[in-house]
Amino acid sequence: DVKVTQSSRYLVKRTGEKVFLECVQDMDHENMFWYRQDPGLGLRLIYFSYDVKMKEKGDIPEGYSVSREKKERFSLILESASTNQTSMYLCASRTPQGGNQPQHFGDGTRLSIL
Amino acid sequence: SQQGEEDPQALSIQEGENATMNCSYKTSINNLQWYRQNSGRGLVHLILIRSNEREKHSGRLRVTLDTSKKSSSLLITASRAADTASYFCATDASNQGGKLIFGQGTELSVKP
Numbered sequence: 001d002v003k004v005t006q007s008s009r010y011l012v013k014r015t016g017e018k019v020f021l022e023c024v025q026d027m028d029h030e031n032m033f034w035y036r037q038d039p040g041l042g043l044r045l046i047y048f049s050y051d052v053k054m055k056e057k058g059d060i061p062e063g064y065s066v067s068r069e070k071k072e073r074f075s076l077i078l079e080s081a082s083t084n085q086t087s088m089y090l091c092a093s094r095t096p097q098g099g100n101q102p103q104h105f106g107d108g109t110r111l112s113i114l
Numbered sequence: 115s116q117q118g119e120e121d122p123q124a125l126s127i128q129e130g131e132n133a134t135m136n137c138s139y140k141t142s143i144n145n146l147q148w149y150r151q152n153s154g155r156g157l158v159h160l161i162l163i164r165s166n167e168r169e170k171h172s173g174r175l176r177v178t179l180d181t182s183k184k185s186s187s188l189l190i191t192a193s194r195a196a197d198t199a200s201y202f203c204a205t206d207a208s209n210q211g212g213k214l215i216f217g218q219g220t221e222l223s224v225k226p
Contacts (some may be wrong), residue, residue, distance in 0.1 A: 004156075031212050042218035043157075043202070050212075058213070090156055096212055100145045100164055103204075103214060105156035 002027045006091050006106035014114050019078040021109050023091030031094040032074035033103065034058075034066065036087040043090065049074055050096075081113045120203060120217040128225050133190040135220040137203030138183075144206045146179055146186050147214065151200045160188075160201075195226045 007022035025032065033048040035058075045058030047066040055066050063085060067075040074093075078085055088110050092103040121136045137146070145164045149157040163170045163179045163186065170177045176189040190197055200221050204214040 033213075035216075040218070043216040045213060045215075048213060092157075094212060100162060100206070101212075102147055102159040102162055103157075104159065105149075107156045108154070110154070 002029070002093070002104040004091055004093055004104050004106040006089075006109050008109050009107060010110050010112075012112045012114060013078075013081050015080075015082055017078075017081045019081045019111070019113075021076040021078075021089055021091075021111070023074045023076070023093075023106055024072050025074075025093040025104070026072065027093065027095070027104070028071065029093035029095045029104075030071070031096055031103075032068065033092040033094070034064075034074065034076045035090045035092070036060070037090055037108075038087050046076065083113050085111065086113045087111060120201075120220050122220060123218070124221045124223070126223040126225065127193060129193060129195055131193055131224075133193050133197070133222055133224070135188045135201050135203075135222070137186045137188070137217050139186075139203075139205045139215075139217075140184065141205075141207050143181075146177075147204045147206065148175075148177060148186075148188050149202045149204060149216075151202065151219070153199070157202065190222075193222075193224045195224050198222060198224045 003026045034046045035043045049068040065077045091106045094103045119138045147162045148160045151157045174191045179186045200219045202219045203217045
């Protein structure tokens with residue numbers, strides 16, 4: 001079974017802090033994704049990565065950056081946290097091999113910015 | 115941008131009844147996927163249906179896809195209290211390179 005592990009289930013930070021959310025997958029998947037989930041807005045894609053050192057902006061990249069130095073790890077960075085970044089953050093991974101593959105999700109990090 | 119629209123937004127049924135959730139989308143797709151999310155947890159993949167398939171089954175789940183109407187439905191038969199969760203459809207569009215676009219989900223409550 002694919003295991004996607006997010007480093008924290010709950011995190012509380014202060015406005016202006018630099019925040020790192022870590023995600024690790026154990027299936028050698030090339031593709032990794034970061035979403036945020038808010039009530040009434042569903043899941044929205046922040047950034048994704050097709051492979052190591054590659055990154056692409058999703059639908060809502062403003063205020064975020066990412067790092068993919070190793071294949072198994074995809075980090076989401078809030079450069080200067082703001083209260084409107086309080087949300088549930090979900091990481092996912094996927095292999096493109098064979099096409100038509102699902103994404104595998106971690107358990108999420110509920111981030112509160114005070 | 116969200117291209118999936120789910121209907122209904124919330125559904126409450128008794129154990130043993132069937133639950134049907136619908137999803138509509140706007141662009142052409144490679145496949146459509148259904149996911150389940152228990153409260154406060156991540157999403158779990160349930161079933162994937164390719165654009166050239168019309169129906170797919172997995173246990174108590176039945177998914178249909180109508181590409182002419184750009185719609186899909188998820189049927190859960192003989193529902194159980196443990197099926198209580200949010201259910202999301204997600205489309206893998208032909209030009210999106212594996213990116214998924216999620217609907218806003220249907221919140222299913224199954225009462226014992």
